[in-house]
Amino acid sequence: MSKPRSLALPPRTRAYRLSTARGDFAVLDAAPAPAAVPRHGTVLLLPGFTGSKEDFLALLGPLGDAGYRAVAVDGRGQHETPGPRGRAAYRRKALALDVVAQAAALGDGPVHLLGHSFGGLVARAAAELAPDAFLSLTLLASGPTKVARSQRVRVRALRTAFALLSKERVWQATRWLDSRGEEPGVTDPPEIVAFLRRRWMRTRIAQLAGAGRLILGDPDGTAALGALPMPLHIAYGDEETVWPVQALAAAAARTGAHHTVVAGAGHSPNVSHPEELAARLTAFWDLSAQTRAPRAAAGRNAAEASS
Template sequence: MSHNATFTPPPDARVYPLRTARGEFAVVDSPVADGAEPKGVVLMLPGFTGSKEDFTLLHEPLAARGYRIVAVDGRGQYESDGPRDDESAYAQQELARDALAQAAALDEPRLHLLGHSLGGQIARAAVLLDHSPFRSLTLMSSGPAQISVSQQQRVKLLRDALAIRSMADVWEAIQAMGPPEQVGGPALGPGDPARLRLRWLGTKPAQLLATGQQLCTEPDRVAELAAVPLPFHVVSGERDDTWPVPLLDDMAVRLDARRTTVPGAEHSPNTDEPLATARALAGFWDTVPA
């Protein structure tokens, strides 16, 4: 894989601002592949310090299976605008309402919803507000409650640094320390370092501060989610420092969800093992009634 693979939109994809009732959001929108039978539309929400580009390597294999993929930058992430300093704009309920507005703007009868890590907790909150726009919910490397203690410590370091230093200074400090683990991990993952830096600088500090706090304090809402009449899929790598894999296994049981563990992958199966991940995702969506 080339360094720029994730920052180069897939062939045939459109990159544009999706206009919604809650503002514009940057999306990468890939159509169903020529000759494939259209099976549905998927809205994908990225994780902490991430962006829509985290899903780039899934677009082509999923388009070949008949799925249109719409990956979005949430409010204040990378190429979607948001307040620089107002953390209240990034309260989880606000981000959940954004996801519902994005779903409405796509004007599809019902969508599959996927969230990676932080995006999974936002997706869960959206479904708990209103599940009617969705056909299914996939939680990818996204656990039942707050992140692990080691990751809470990393997020606290990041929050403390952002409170007193510029985004550019914090990026330099992250580089000097070496790539951190995924949750505080803007330096980790495929992508040209210059493009990763641009993404970091495009993300609003208030978004990182507010969502980092959410990751450290999220309550367990699995019982609430289990009462929602949707099919669920819990996907992860075989190792995960953010939510230990046994915790994800248990969550899947509590949700009566399909469970996929992607061999060779860690916290980002979407970039670690995209083909195996795409096969598992499409295999699940293929079983969901139209």
């Protein structure tokens, strides 16, 4: 989960429901700055486990300043996007189909796709399902390998808690656990605490349980990632804790992906280092059209070598 430091909408940003062939999705849509000529393209941003579109608030402005339209989305059952209660609605393919529909509904042709944490798992599934819908794929603090053991324990505990406790009790327990890692005396502003609770209570238990199930059961997808016919980018902070940084570096090397490590950042460079991250992302996207064919060939070679 990312914790936004401010809830203010950046300039040129609209909040609305994006109508797609698979339903309506709550989005934050940031237009490029008028001075950014030419316009460079569109990026679709997918949030992580227990997160939401607001996780990208600090990133939207810098991306727009660089000439990109940036659209952050609540997936089905997340925060302000309604979702079914049934388990089948949150399977990998269903979530991937949603992303393909979102990309199509933006009306800008193929888009750059970025998934943060659990959102990276969904982004990979969408890119595998419909590679022609995306110009590039960025995994932010996310990998094709399994999450760290401590995170697997945490996800299992959360799924068990949902079966035994009310959503309110689970929220209180989660807040207490999160507070143990914060600096003594540091507290979140009341509006951020209220937002985090509202987001938690609005998110479907079925979505949280389904996301946890996918995180725990997702097989190593390095070979499949390397075979994708699009430029790849694996980015994370050097203090990343959810995925082992050694595994992320190895995945980048095996797939031929562009590799970014943000110094001093943890699991959410999108919150802690938005300006630096935006510069790294836009530099990668600016080069994507030129590197698409060579990287696809490198990825196929890496996949064949690993088989």
